[in-house]
Amino acid sequence: MTGREAKDALYEHFARIAKAAGHATRVEILDLLGQAERGVDELASLTATRVTTMSAHLQVLRQARLVETRREGTRVLYRLADDEVARFVLSLRDVARARLAEVQQVVRDYFEGADDLEPVSREGLLERAESGDVVILDVRPEEEFAAGHIPGALSAPLGELETRLRRLRKRTEIVAYCRGPYCVLAPQAVALLRRKGFKARRLEDGMPEWRLAGLPVAVGEE
């Protein structure tokens, strides 16, 4: 192998990774798997694709080693291969946001618009929660909460949010979070909470960002 051939081989491998991420459905899959492992037909319905198509996309991701699998009975559960992959997806999002005006437009219209208050930063949140100053609410589906959540956070999937409100006092500030800056769950939760008279704001970013920032994560149901 000459120098040029070695170089070509390397760039070919780099491109292989990017190519695997080069389809909208596959980026969405990676994003979902950043939350929790999932079965094939779960992913298919979450992304509105057919199962066979989903399976094909998953094979592409698997051949690029971006995801791994384990069997559970008749189901095959897919997960991200490691945190480096999650970091890569975040980097991809960041480039898109920095470079594509269209992304900024969609974000303005559909995500930030829902909530005009400044989001809360990660800084010092845990301490404030421990002191009882704020309550942290995880509004993602239960599986995702179980796969990893901010220590001390209460699970309140958006659909069941109203029934779980009784535990909360209107005095204490509520900080809601979900999957990240492009997830609508937390903004919607905040809107609902405000209508009910609570003091609520959303956390900037969501779970994978929290974990990749090196902050502590709790696992398991409540």
Next chain:
Amino acid sequence: MTGREAKDALYEHFARIAKAAGHATRVEILDLLGQAERGVDELASLTATRVTTMSAHLQVLRQARLVETRREGTRVLYRLADDEVARFVLSLRDVARARLAEVQQVVRDYFEGADDLEPVSREGLLERAESGDVVILDVRPEEEFAAGHIPGALSAPLGELETRLRRLRKRTEIVAYCRGPYCVLAPQAVALLRRKGFKARRLEDGMPEWRLAGLPVAVGEE
């Protein structure tokens, strides 16, 4: 636009970035532009492709807004659009290295093998250079040195390395760097220097990593 449509639009844009990076030649282009801006036929000869093919690849990168251009006389100079893009390319490399055993193999055979000594870390290098403890050698082509180098480093393109050796004493340690961990220039320089009886090691990583780590960069010729 419904929620699903907004989501689809977002993922489509994310995928657009990844797709643009999804070709070996284009990754190599991004890598080269991380060093310095370049004209089209320069890039073509550096990557061993024809000019028309190169131009087509550059259009793809430009439409994804990963690169920008400026005209200089009859030439069109391409550059990375911003540091976020450079970070993305590094992230892509990191995933490939972490996930693809083939990459690790190529690296072992062609890059690290050339130099068995532990590379020098960025930590404290500037201080040691200022105190005269080490000499930093930039062995990349001159244009790349001019576009940005470690403050205090001497430019010594590999081809002219031998003629520039006279300035150096065999006592002081030499630290050579180039484009990054997958660049052969620094390992080759180190090998040459050792044959001549110098104490030489290479810097871990290269220029874009140095800059993105927030360390100071000097611009201009010597």
Next chain:
DNA sequence: AGGATATTCCATAGAATACTGGAATAGTGA
């Protein structure tokens, strides 16, 4: 063993992408 469910494999048709050679365009300098 047999039925049910979840997933993967396969063949195919349509769409998108890459490379090539030739033509067109923009800027430079005589």
Next chain:
DNA sequence: TCACTATTCCAGTATTCTATGGAATATCCT
């Protein structure tokens, strides 16, 4: 203005990718 250089555009061809529906596999349960 004319020749010259660097770059881009265009049309054709070969290749690769995507979605789809039907068939094959694997596991579980009875």
